[in-house]
Amino acid sequence: MKKTSTRSPLLNIAWVHLISKKRQTIVAMLGVMFGVTVFIFQAGLLTGLQSYFIEKTVNTTAHVHIYNDVRVARPNVLDLESDTAGTWTMVRNQKPRDEERRLRNGYQILREIERDARVEGVAPYLGLQGILRYGMSQQAGTLAGIDVQREDQLFHVADNLIAGELVRMETLPNAVILGSGLAEKLGARLNDNITVISSRGVSLDMKVVGISKTGITLQDNTRAYISIRNAQRLLQQSAAYITDINVRLREVDIAQSIATEYQNVFGYKAEDWKAANANVFGIFRIQNLTVSFVIISILVVSGFGIFNILMTIIYEKMPDIAILKAMGYRDRDIRRVFLIESIAIGTTGGLLGLLLGFITSKIVGMIPLNIQGFVSVQYLIINFNPLFYLAAFGFALVSTTVAGYFPARKAARFDPVEIIRSR
């Protein structure tokens, strides 16, 4: 008793109010808790999958991809002649030149890039669309013509093999590594002989020397690795013919600036990995937006819960408010009582939500799910970034404070005379 009597009266009053409305207080707290839990879980799940995808992408695609973008509009030919700023020129109907997809001096560019200290590795690439046939089954696929050693250095091809050996790509003249999904659809297994047909009508008999699984579903379902020489044969081209150069950097973050630099130096389109995956990042943005919306709605709803309980308390405790004002409590004291109440609900609910969010994430992260989607994973990857916990708690506090502010202000504005005289 002594202890409570020395406590600040405002805290005491707030505490008594909440205790006297136990059930409603708990429901309001659960509302906040739920909002925070969903926040933590959703954000962790979403960013977990996204960063997994990014990590996979960073490991399996080129940081900078150089290719001949034949759609690039040519600059006005007259501008090339007269560079004076005051001159205005126009050329009508300037069509794109009929250009090959090849990179001229491709290998020369490759060697030059290789000398760049910022570069970890560089590999040539010649890709084409083709048909893979195994007996009666037939699948369209992307035939990736690669320099096996360089490609492995860049993308760790060997690590992704779930069957076979990479070295046989070099020892066998007609070897192919199939993506796991592609192999499955084709019905082909290790050491089976399949036929590969190009759009030029060239066909090659090849032996499956490996099955590769990167975890990125699209790649695994369509890609087959062949040697760059075989790709050239399928396209009836010479040994210098390559269409792409893939560059792997020591620092992923500078990809964009290096891409710009290479584009200027070599005159071919150079694209960094983020730009190459712009569609995926676009989907991420939409996902994030959707989830943010869900989270915000939950927190708004829990805010209404708090608003509701405080309104109930305020109308029930009108005589208390009146007498407190009569004995000289200021408007702001009254406001504070109800703000304390809403913040108490927010804090407790928030902390419980953090705990429950953490536990939920942990448990869900332990359930084997074997998802085949954008990426294929065995377990859900959940991000435990402490920033989410901070943000969730912050949001909970802000929404409960806002929800509590209006009832608190209302209580502070009550006219004590009116209340006392109406009894």
Place this chain on the structure above:
Amino acid sequence: MGSPIITATHVTKTFTEPVEFKVLNDISLTVDRGEFVVLVGPSGSGKTTLMYTLSTLDTEYDGTISIDGVDIRGLGKDAVADFRNSMIGFVFQFHYLLPDFTVLQNVMLPAQRRGILSAEEMEDRAMKTLSMLGVADQATKKSSKLSGGQQQRVAIARALINEPKIIFGDEPTGNLDTKNTGLVLDILNELKAEFNQTILMVTHDVQFARRADRIISIRDGRIVDNEEHYSPSSH
């Protein structure tokens, strides 16, 4: 009896709803220190409104009211609250104790707001006041567990805790039986006799009015009678 503690000059208060009429019509009066004044009048006469304006709870009026030399309307809202906290005690028809608080906590509330005493001093003074009113033994009980007469005595203790200059009452015995009414009246008389406490009460209780130094009769917002009809000694 000495200097006036409340001075009201030309106080007029107009209600516009539902129709415009003057609840208080040009009222001027003074209350001296240590005086026990009772406001009487039929319901709707404006006596209660006058009490609330004089007690600083209602600040919407024309004219001036000064208490202890301070013009109330010259103060801001917070300053009025502070002024009320240290200068004025209230006893209403209903006790208005916070039901989930103990008797002691209830009595200490105005002192805690004022914040000039330490927790021990506050408790000490609260206990002294409670024992003066004969309810010290109830201190640790929840206020809702007390009888009506006890609750009203606790309410008086709460009104006294900050040693206010004036006690205002709105029918403080209106909800009590004869025995408890007598008790409350005795207490108020004792406060006046022993501590020279200024008291201003609204009532239509004849027993109550008889004990006052002065009875002010209000009718239609005007003072119709303002005389020292009875004095406690002459009775």
